[in-house]
Amino acid sequence: MSNTSEQSQVDRSERVMSHALVELRSNNWWPFGVKSAVLLDLSASGFKIELTGPAEIKLETIHLLTIPLRPFGLAAPSYIQTKVRIKWFQKDKMRIGGTFEHMKPSDTLFLDRIIAFIKEQPIS
Numbered sequence: 350m351s352n353t354s355e356q357s358q359v360d361r362s363e364r365v366m367s368h369a370l371v372e373l374r375s376n377n378w379w380p381f382g383v384k385s386a387v388l389l390d391l392s393a394s395g396f397k398i399e400l401t402g403p404a405e406i407k408l409e410t411i412h413l414l415t416i417p418l419r420p421f422g423l424a425a426p427s428y429i430q431t432k433v434r435i436k437w438f439q440k441d442k443m444r445i446g447g448t449f450e451h452m453k454p455s456d457t458l459f460l461d462r463i464i465a466f467i468k469e470q471p472i473s
Contacts, residue, residue, distance in 0.1 A: 362392035362393040362394045362395070363392060363393075363464075364390045364391065364392040364397075365390060365391055365392070365464050365467040365468055366389065366390050366467070367388045367389065367390060367391055367463075367467055368387055368388070368389075369387070369388045369416065369417060369420045369421070370385060370386070370387060370388070370417070371385075371386050371387070371388045371398060371414060371415060371416050371417070372384065372385060372386070372414070372415040373386055373398065373400070373412050373413070373414055373415075373433075373445070374412060374413050374415070375410070375412055375413075376413065377413060377430075384400055384401075384402070384404050385400070385401040385402070386398035386399055386400045386401060386445070387399045387401065388416065389444070391460075391463065391464060391467070392464070393457075393460060393461070393464065394448055394449060395436070395446065395447055395448040395449060396414065396433065396446070396447060396449070397444065397445070397446045398414075398444070398445050398446075399442065399443055399444050399445075400443040400444075400445065401443075402443075403443065404443065406435055406438040406445055407435065407438075408435055408436065408437065408438060409434060409435065409436075410434070410435050411432055411433070411434055411435075411450060412432070412433050412435060412447075413430050413431070413432060413433070414430070414431055414432075414433045414447075415428050415429070415430045416428060416429050416430075416431075416460075416463070418459060418463070421462065421463045421466040421467070422466050423459065423462060423463075423466075429455075429456045429459045429460070431449055431450075431452050431453070431456045431460075432449070432450040432451055432452075433447045433448065433449055433450060434447050434448050434450050435447045436448060
């Protein structure tokens with residue numbers, strides 16, 4: 350294994366699986382650009398989602414990802430919305446992967462709580 354691939358495995362955050370419904374949008378003020386998706390996995394640094402319908406997504410663009418908190422046992426606030434950078438797009442499966450960008454400390458805290466909640470759930 351090369352140094353680069355060893356380093357990337359060390360740097361990669363632990364991912365947890367999820368099936369929560371999330372929203373992806375290019376900006377807050379355009380209501381018609383909202384795309385529904387299933388959150389497939391999540392880590393402290395990134396995510397993978399599967400869109401529920403067809404879309405065209407450009408790589409390296411910034412979007413807003415809205416994650417509801419109630420499915421993860423958190424009542425308030427009802428959701429977090431954070432900037433994400435699209436790193437890859439698999440058009441045939443409508444899957445997107447990306448990284449979190451410039452997260453607020455409160456969003457980081459809730460993301461940590463979401464990950465902890467998922468890890469505590471029994472495997473069925």
